Amino acid sequence: MRGNVLTLLGIPLDVNSSYLRGSAGAPPKIREALRSDASNQWTELGVDLGAANAFADAGDLKLANSLEKVSDDFAEIERAVGAILEKGARPLFLGGDHSITYPILKGFARHYAELTIIHFDAHPDLYEELEGSRVSHACPFARIMEERLAKRLVQVGIRTMNGHQRRQVERFGVEVIEMSALPAHDRLKIGGPIYVSFDMDVLDPAFAPGISHREPGGMSVREAIAHLHAINGTMVGADVVEYNPEQDVAGMTAIVAAKIVKEILGKMIREASQARDFCGAKGAPLRAARPGSSTRKKRARSE
Numbered sequence: 018m019r020g021n022v023l024t025l026l027g028i029p030l031d032v033n034s035s036y037l038r039g040s041a042g043a044p045p046k047i048r049e050a051l052r053s054d055a056s057n058q059w060t061e062l063g064v065d066l067g068a069a070n071a072f073a074d075a076g077d078l079k080l081a082n083s084l085e086k087v088s089d090d091f092a093e094i095e096r097a098v099g100a101i102l103e104k105g106a107r108p109l110f111l112g113g114d115h116s117i118t119y120p121i122l123k124g125f126a127r128h129y130a131e132l133t134i135i136h137f138d139a140h141p142d143l144y145e146e147l148e149g150s151r152v153s154h155a156c157p158f159a160r161i162m163e164e165r166l167a168k169r170l171v172q173v174g175i176r177t178m179n180g181h182q183r184r185q186v187e188r189f190g191v192e193v194i195e196m197s198a199l200p201a202h203d204r205l206k207i208g209g210p211i212y213v214s215f216d217m218d219v220l221d222p223a224f225a226p227g228i229s230h231r232e233p234g235g236m237s238v239r240e241a242i243a244h245l246h247a248i249n250g251t252m253v254g255a256d257v258v259e260y261n262p263e264q265d266v267a268g269m270t271a272i273v274a275a276k277i278v279k280e281i282l283g284k285m286i287r288e289a290s291q292a293r294d295f296c297g298a299k300g301a302p303l304r305a306a307r308p309g310s311s312t313r314k315k316r317a318r319s320e
């Protein structure tokens with residue numbers, strides 16, 4: 018159904034990481050955790066991701082993942098994003114490091130003029146350049162704002178702001194909700210088309226140690242889910258980036274990344290399918306029926 022198909026796409030690129038490589042190995046690990054028998058396939062919003070055609074999986078992009086070929090890989094990412102949006106689908110990308118969000122947004126800008134990005138991260142990723150690179154994973158949102166690929170950028174969970182990046186915030190008009198200001202559910206009621214970029218290091222390393230830049234004092238998994246659920250608007254795309262399996266402990270962070278993916282997918286499916294009651298298709302109630310509600314009355318009559 019046009020506009021309603023969710024598509025998972027892995028982007029195994031970690032060559033723009035400034036400190037540790039490893040996030041290129043994330044997509045298969047997140048998929049494995051997503052399909053693990055350790056849990057069922059229902060999201061907290063009552064969506065069954067195990068239902069037939071709940072979402073599509075386009076596999077992983079084939080990338081060189083070498084410094085010499087970064088511009089080729091970025092072009093391939095932008096092309097793949099365009100191909101998915103062309104079909105009217107809503108993509109969820111599995112990173113990779115955060116540099117991928119720049120070519121992803123280039124693809125999105127051709128389809129959405131009024132996009133708001135909600136960016137979960139410990140870091141603002143607004144560096145003009147880092148260690149001589151303008152496409153470092155510390156820079157994507159500087160490029161995105163410079164090229165006006167989004168109308169608004171709202172950052173959540175930031176706790177590493179420095180002088181340079183604060184000047185970038187002022188220059189680009191970024192709306193920053195620092196970690197110390199949370200909870201901030203109401204500030205995420207934005208409306209319009211929304212792109213969510215979720216850097217796993219927004220979470221406290223106690224919850225998600227499998228990342229490249231551990232920054233204490235972050236969100237609990239529950240706080241992250243509550244803020245994701247609080248978003249009001251139409252989620253037209255998302256990425257979950259910076260999971261680094263090489264830094265993980267017993268696959269704990271893969272499970273957390275999969276949980277975040279599940280809750281984003283569930284929210285996107287709910288929004289895309291409200292009209293056709295996708296979630297209740299198998300007859301399961303979305304939430305407990307209130308006394309006196311029509312569901313309860315119908316059941317009472319048939320008993």
Ligand code: MN
Nearest residue numbers: 115138142216
């Ligand atoms: Mn980041």
Ligand code: MN
Nearest residue numbers: 139140216218
């Ligand atoms: Mn980060």
